[in-house]
């Protein structure tokens with residue numbers, strides 16, 4: 001209907017040109033109109049996870065009811081998949097992985113579950129692990145081929161490490177804080193007694209194929225080394241190693257470390273750049289629709305391959321339309337509800353809904369927004385495999401482009417163009433309702 005009326009305008013315009021070729025009322029802009037106008041109709045999310053109606057595959061006059069089997073809780077959580085906005089088109093891979101769908105590795109004292117390329121093929125640059133340790137529980141001494149970045153979700157964790165020069169490190173981090181271990185640096189993690197529940201945290205690795213089940217563990221190595229070699233290595237008798245574990249421990253119970261625990265004094269000193277960062281103590285930047293905190297190698301020097309933006313978005317507000325020039329984005333949703341549309345060029349676009357505990361993924365350069373679709377604060381992390389955080393704001397781009405050029409593309413009013421902010425808004429508030 002809308003398309004038809006736009007076509008009518010076009011034909012009327014063409015006819016008038018035909019009748020009066022030199023008409024001075026035909027502006028240059030009008031003579032360049034080549035395609036129909038986009039519909040004015042909104043494409044709101046049609047229901048949310050708390051709706052009581054059975055969700056149906058219906059948007060306006062399109063679609064119809066589901067009469068076969070239906071997983072109602074899944075459909076309630078994913079309205080923009082069952083009844084997508086009609087602006088979605090083409091093929092964009094899956095960009096949502098709830099950690100609740102991952103295999104969970106249950107151990108005495110904790111658990112760990114992961115998202116990697118095996119479950120979300122688009123996520124080639126980064127993989128994530130969600131790990132839980134009870135008070136005193138230890139993720140054993142280990143190393144791996146990728147860099148490890150972490151964000152504490154709850155509780156406190158004491159970490160230990162040494163570097164290639166024999167400098168060592170011991171540090172404790174709490175909810176909202178980070179740690180970072182470069183590839184190959186051996187380390188351990190242990191929940192402290194600061195929180196009676198111990199700790200839970202998020203780990204992000206700079207390789208989409210990373211598997212938490214393929215790390216190099218102290219106990220696994222020694223269980224696969226001839227005993228006489230171990231004895232020779234430590235210059236002692238084989239009997240000294242009578243009681244080492246026959247297989248890996250991975251996560252196991254332990255006694256919580258004391259607050260004043262110290263690492264042995266290293267003749268090589270402590271590591272030049274600390275492996276932890278108290279991001280929780282960094283003030284957030286206040287924005288019209290929420291807050292943002294960015295931490296990358298400028299503030300946390302050892303974090304040379306991971307940058308994070310911790311974002312909050314108030315109900316009705318939105319992380320503005322933007323993209324990241326060359327960095328894929330790995331998202332983790334901590335609180336609230338969101339929808340994101342990934343624009344992948346060539347007319348391809350797909351919309352996903354997210355809940356707490358979900359992982360999202362947005363390839364480099366894909367245009368996107370993150371809208372709060374719930375009525376509580378949306379809290380999420382944008383994580384990038386880069387040393388310096390970067391983004392391009394659509395609104396700022398248009399504000400800093402010659403207005404005539406913007407008008408020639410979008411045919412929006414001069415007033416609107418003049419009102420565009422020349423600095424990034426990052427998170428915009430709801431539109432003030434017009435009477």
Ligand SMILES: *[C@@H]1O[C@H](CO)[C@@H](O)[C@H](O)[C@H]1NC(C)=O
Pocket residue numbers: 029030031032033411
């Ligand atoms: C621009 O919008 C006006 C209505 O505001 C319309 O009359 C005109 O045809 C449009 N021009 C182009 C080039 O689309």
Ligand SMILES: *[C@@H]1O[C@H](CO)[C@@H](O)[C@H](O)[C@H]1NC(C)=O
Pocket residue numbers: 038039040041042043059060061085086087
């Ligand atoms: C959704 O958006 C499309 C494209 O802008 C529009 O044609 C349609 O009418 C909108 N509303 C619904 C309910 O589909």
Ligand SMILES: *[C@@H]1O[C@H](CO)[C@@H](O)[C@H](O)[C@H]1NC(C)=O
Pocket residue numbers: 048049050336337373374375376
């Ligand atoms: C649904 O209810 C839960 C619990 O009250 C709340 O956390 C969540 O934000 C709600 N979802 C939406 C989309 O409002």
Ligand SMILES: *[C@@H]1O[C@H](CO)[C@@H](O)[C@H](O)[C@H]1NC(C)=O
Pocket residue numbers: 048373374375
């Ligand atoms: C949350 O929002 C939904 C609609 O999005 C509404 O039905 C519900 O009443 C709201 N709940 C609260 C506590 O505001």
